[in-house]
Amino acid sequence: MSAQKLDGTAAAAAIKRELTERVAKLSERGTVPGLATVLVGEDPGSQWYVAGKHRDCAEVGIASIKRELPESVTQEELEAVLDELNADPACTGYIVQLPLPKHINTDRILERIDPDKDADGLHPTNLGRLVLNANTEITSPLPCTPRGVIELVERNGISWAGKRVVVVGRGVTVGRPIGPLLTRREYNATVVLTHTGTADLAAELRQADVIVAAAGVEGIVRAENVKPGAIVLDVGVSRRVDPETGKSRVVGDVDPGVAEVAGWISPNPGGVGPMTRALLLKNVVEMAERRSA
């Protein structure tokens, strides 16, 4: 492997140390931030992610609240839980773990979250503010994975300014919001948003200084389509069952051969995933700081 590693586990640990100090300062002023999670059903992956969020909270001193609901929950029952969290003063912010079961209207659920308690930054008001407040300091929660990608690169001493960034994947949590963020004057990147319907994805990828691969398609970014020295962030999550062991494991969007060509690469696991978790905590701390100011 010739590429240098963008170590998300190390960067997330540094962020958590910084947040621990900020949470202690808030506590001295009588504010204990609280994050709630809403988990529907029993998907093992979602259970694992939610458990990780609670472990992270305990590590930095954020209180945590759990709401677990059966797969059969109705839209109305789920919305009632969100209404309770919207009204709960102990809950600074909360997330609804995605994906939700098919019978639930996810857009309506995201809209039901109080925008000031939207720890994921996915409420339409906050996604709108991301565009409208294009050149101001952070005054509303921003989506965690795009923030994680940006911080991971910057914490390795790399500037985004002038870079041609090709994003692969048009999902709501990464692909769509990362463009408006990276094109802010403070980052000054140029962003091309591609997806599985892009006419010539390989040609787009070959021109990229930075690739953010978030399509959820195993190996969609291959070595022959990566410019030598490019920065490659693997955000994709697909699950593959190993035929020999029968165990499921996470595979990314970036083919392992890319490490021979790229200048920097984020591993998967150990890259953007831990940053997503750390930036969720940062969103909660910033919400609590705004409220106690």
Ligand SMILES: Nc1nc2c(c(=O)[nH]1)N[C@@H](CN(C=O)c1ccc(C(=O)N[C@@H](CCC(=O)O)C(=O)O)cc1)CN2
């Ligand atoms: N409400 C939300 N739902 C989902 C989000 C989200 O940001 N908000 N993103 C993903 C899941 N997710 C957080 O919720 C998440 C995914 C992965 C990781 C992570 O640390 N992954 C590890 C590897 C884990 C493994 O082996 O299974 C890593 O990359 O090192 C953290 C959070 C979808 N849902």
